[in-house]
Amino acid sequence: MSSPEISSSSPGSSATTVADLYVRHHGWLQGWLQGRLGNRQDAADLAQDTYVRLIGSGRLPPAGQSRAFLTQIAKGLAIDLFRRRQIEAAYLEALACRVDAHAPSPEYRALIIEALMQVDRALDSLPGRVREVFLLSQFDGLTYSAIAARQGIAVATVRKYMFQAAQACCAALA
Incomplete structure (x- = not known):
């Protein structure tokens, strides 16, 4: 070489x-x-x-x-x-x-982990507030109303942030 x-x-x-x-x-x-x-x-x-x-x-x-x-x-x-x-x-x-x-096959596990890495990079690129709202919804299971109250923002803003995060995740996996 x-x-x-x-x-x-x-x-x-x-x-x-x-x-x-x-x-x-x-x-x-x-x-x-x-x-x-x-x-x-x-x-x-x-x-x-x-x-x-x-x-x-x-x-x-x-x-x-x-x-x-x-x-x-x-x-x-x-x-x-x-x-x-x-x-x-x-x-x-x-x-x-x-x-x-x-248990998925090792190949399928590798594909899943790669997809998770792509989503992680996409979430990491989001503004902090957007990422926080997404994580509160998806991992803590909070409702949009609960997130709005906790973050001191409107429910409409939570919806907007969730849409941004979902778009980023979809784009990462496309």
């Missing part, structure tokens, strides 16, 4: 490629991730994903900022990993509480 030719150069320095960054910083990045994640396999996966994300962005760090740049990408990937695991754990817990005890 040939190395990507994305390069960055600044006055007075030679060009840097992704391959150069990989050779210079991969071991350090994997060690840094392992220290934060406490798991060698996850650290190795996220280190690789960091370089994949770097290549996909088409950008390279300015001279002297390679580790900070790679760390920023890796932190975002670690947050995504933790969030995915929280969603997966919550789904599996809900599944275990089901009376019918029908």
Whole structure:
């Protein structure tokens, strides 16, 4: 496999490629991730994903900022990993509480978890008040009137926020 030719150069320095960054910083990045994640396999996966994300962005760090740049990408990937695991754990817990005890196939579970991740990202992109109203309705089971009273807003506003949240969820799954 040939190395990507994305390069960055600044006055007075030679060009840097992704391959150069990989050779210079991969071991350090994997060690840094392992220290934060406490798991060698996850650290190795996220280190690789960091370089994949770097290549996909088409950008390279300015001279002297390679580790900070790679760390920023890796932190975002670690947050995504933790969030995915929280969603997966919550789904599996809900599944275990089901009376019918029908366990979906691993493939179907993966599809459900991916859909839940998409909905989570959609809800996370909403304004805080809209997200809060949606969560009060869907997870706390509050009526629109109860939500309006708790939030100090009109029932019509609750309806509007619920519509916004539902649109975001539908768009995420489309």
